[in-house]
Amino acid sequence: MHVIIGVMPATPTVLLLSSNGAGMGHLTRLLAYGRRLPGQVHRHVLSLSQAVPAVEAEGLTWEYLPSQGASGLRPATWRALFADRVTEVLERVDPDVLVFDGTHPYSGLDVALARHPRTRAVWSRRGMWKPGRNGHQLQKAAWFDSVLEPTDLAAPADTGETADAEAVRVRPVTLLDREELSGRAEARAALGLPADGPLALVSLGAGNINDTDDEVGAAAAALTANGIGVCVTAPSIAERAYAGSDVHLVRHFPLSRHFRAFDHAVVAAGYNSFHETLRLGVPTLFVPNTATSLDDQAARARYADRRGWALAAPTLTDGRAPALVAELVERGPELAAQAQADDPGNGAADAAAELLRVAALPTRTGAAR
Amino acid sequence: MSARPGTVRARQQQLARWARRTPGYQATVQHVLPAVRRNATLTDLVWRVFMPQHGVGTLPVPFTGGRHVGGRDAALLPVVGVLALGLDHDEVERLVEQVADLQRCERSFRPLLVLDRPDFATARRHGYVVELVVPQQHWADHPQAGSRTEGAATSWSAYLGRRLADIVDHYQLWHLARVGPVGLDPLDLAVLRAIAPRLPATLEVSVPTEQPPGPPG
Numbered sequence: 001m002h003v004i005i006g007v008m009p010a011t012p013t014v015l016l017l018s019s020n021g022a023g024m025g026h027l028t029r030l031l032a033y034g035r036r037l038p039g040q041v042h043r044h045v046l047s048l049s050q051a052v053p054a055v056e057a058e059g060l061t062w063e064y065l066p067s068q069g070a071s072g073l074r075p076a077t078w079r080a081l082f083a084d085r086v087t088e089v090l091e092r093v094d095p096d097v098l099v100f101d102g103t104h105p106y107s108g109l110d111v112a113l114a115r116h117p118r119t120r121a122v123w124s125r126r127g128m129w130k131p132g133r134n135g136h137q138l139q140k141a142a143w144f145d146s147v148l149e150p151t152d153l154a155a156p157a158d159t160g161e162t163a164d165a166e167a168v169r170v171r172p173v174t175l176l177d178r179e180e181l182s183g184r185a186e187a188r189a190a191l192g193l194p195a196d197g198p199l200a201l202v203s204l205g206a207g208n209i210n211d212t213d214d215e216v217g218a219a220a221a222a223l224t225a226n227g228i229g230v231c232v233t234a235p236s237i238a239e240r241a242y243a244g245s246d247v248h249l250v251r252h253f254p255l256s257r258h259f260r261a262f263d264h265a266v267v268a269a270g271y272n273s274f275h276e277t278l279r280l281g282v283p284t285l286f287v288p289n290t291a292t293s294l295d296d297q298a299a300r301a302r303y304a305d306r307r308g309w310a311l312a313a314p315t316l317t318d319g320r321a322p323a324l325v326a327e328l329v330e331r332g333p334e335l336a337a338q339a340q341a342d343d344p345g346n347g348a349a350d351a352a353a354e355l356l357r358v359a360a361l362p363t364r365t366g367a368a369r
Numbered sequence: 370m371s372a373r374p375g376t377v378r379a380r381q382q383q384l385a386r387w388a389r390r391t392p393g394y395q396a397t398v399q400h401v402l403p404a405v406r407r408n409a410t411l412t413d414l415v416w417r418v419f420m421p422q423h424g425v426g427t428l429p430v431p432f433t434g435g436r437h438v439g440g441r442d443a444a445l446l447p448v449v450g451v452l453a454l455g456l457d458h459d460e461v462e463r464l465v466e467q468v469a470d471l472q473r474c475e476r477s478f479r480p481l482l483v484l485d486r487p488d489f490a491t492a493r494r495h496g497y498v499v500e501l502v503v504p505q506q507h508w509a510d511h512p513q514a515g516s517r518t519e520g521a522a523t524s525w526s527a528y529l530g531r532r533l534a535d536i537v538d539h540y541q542l543w544h545l546a547r548v549g550p551v552g553l554d555p556l557d558l559a560v561l562r563a564i565a566p567r568l569p570a571t572l573e574v575s576v577p578t579e580q581p582p583g584p585p586g
Contacts, residue, residue: 013512042512044511044512050487050489050493050499052487053487061507061510061511061512063501063503064487064499064501066498066499066500070433070498071432071433071498071540072431072432072433072434072498073431073432073539073540074431075381075382077431077539080539081535081539081540084535084539085535088531088532088535091514092513092514092523092528093511093512093513093514094512094513094514095512136386
């Protein structure tokens with residue numbers, strides 16, 4: 001193994017760069033790394049997600065950059081904007097290491113990094129890509145000094161392009177650990193939920209709460225029929241209104257801090273939801289979102305079901321929702337206990353250590369540290 | 370029947386990847402094309418053939434212009450930056466309503482909001498794109514290269530100047546309107562009202578009755 005000894009700056013700066021995406025996943029993962037860095041490390045966020053102001057709660061400074069989709073610019077125009085904007089931030093903030101979290105490093109990032117060679121770069125990318133998809137992106141590993149993979153509890157079921165790709169692999173990453181969770185009463189008070197009675201978290205993306213042909217609506221109807229209160233997430237990037245429906249809106253970041261408010265969860269099987277519910281012990285029914293372009297949520301959910309960590313169903317709109325909810329009530333706690341027993345622990349601190357290792361690498365030729 | 374936008378995009382990306390892998394691509398992009406662009410005769414020829422008109426409303430600029438303009442030629446409407454710094458939330462709300470009313474009335478521009486506070490939801494209601502700059506009062510909190518290397522730290526005004534130049538350049542802004550606590554500066558408001566008569570009479574721009582969704586996050 002080739003070892004390079006470098007010198008750690010006294011007060012290193014880490015730039016956390018998140019792509020946009022359907023939820024908070026990229027930002028949350030970066031925050032998980034950030035909060036495990038030593039206190040003297042400057043942590044600054046540049047994000048393409050409009051949810052980025054949430055990082056203020058972690059004491060981080062942040063900036064926003066509109067995505068190509070949000071701006072509507074021509075892809076080539078946006079790439080030039082992106083390259084110039086990242087360059088401006090690199091020159092002003094002068095980070096020792098940049099961490100990009102996403103499955104698709106944008107063209108232009110290579111340009112910006114080449115313009116500012118003092119800054120080292122890490123590509124943080126989760127696995128579980130749908131088989132045969134996105135393989136050409138792996139070539140972009142050459143832009144980075146290190147590829148960091150927060151592994152997946154369902155990794156044995158990973159048949160995507162990253163499964164055999166070179167990477168520094170750490171245990172699955174979640175923002176919080178069990179001991180950081182609030183108690184049940186405190187959690188319910190913080191979220192404005194009733195102190196008593198069973199409650200379920202439903203997080204299946206934007207949906208129609210009143211339509212049982214819709215996953216959210218089917219879940220809500222089945223839970224309500226079982227006497228379980230329904231709590232839906234209202235992420236700051238969503239505008240879905242549930243006004244008039246008999247559900248509780250929960251809005252808090254990080255919501256996982258208050259997971260003890262919920263007796264059950266019916267959630268999609270994205271990386272964060274999957275690992276947070278399993279690691280933090282919430283009895284869960286996974287309903288994978290199969291519309292994602294790359295994330296193999298179906299494989300992840302099936303694996304959890306097979307291992308006896310949670311229930312999984314491809315859909316709730318086929319009439320099986322009542323039976324699945326009944327099974328969740330009966331077996332959920334036992335499954336959640338098994339998931340916790342099999343939990344290998346949080347890899348976020350290992351990831352932070354990797355960032356510091358890269359930050360201390362010698363500079364590239366011609367760059368002053 | 371036309372292909373779905375996602376399919377078209379995928380084909381474009383595939384074609385771009387293929388082009389980038391073609392031998393001689395880098396040399397063409399870095400040397401041949403700049404030389405062609407600098408050739409006055411060729412440039413004039415291309416201009417005469419493909420750009421018989423000039424002026425506002427003749428060049429398409431792909432950009433999300435919001436929910437209040439649509440139609441065949443909406444992409445020809447000029448993009449106007451609206452620079453609103455130091456406002457509170459209510460002032461931003463009022464400003465965005467003013468811009469939306471003006472846009473519905475004039476159908477002559479597409480706004481880009483340049484703010485120093487993350488009032489994304491306000492902008493999203495109208496489908497407007499937001500560029501954010503670091504607010505002056507938070508400038509000292511942001512990590513600065515100069516403070517760690519004992520070099521000169523960037524001043525906020527120098528930063529703002531660079532960011533605005535960048536925004537004007539990349540979004541191809543036709544104008545950057547300034548804003549005070551009571552809304553658009555009167556002179557800038559007059560400039561925006563002067564756009565419509567300058568647009569080609571053949572432009573087809575409408576106010577959609579069914580509002581399309583705003584830009585994603």
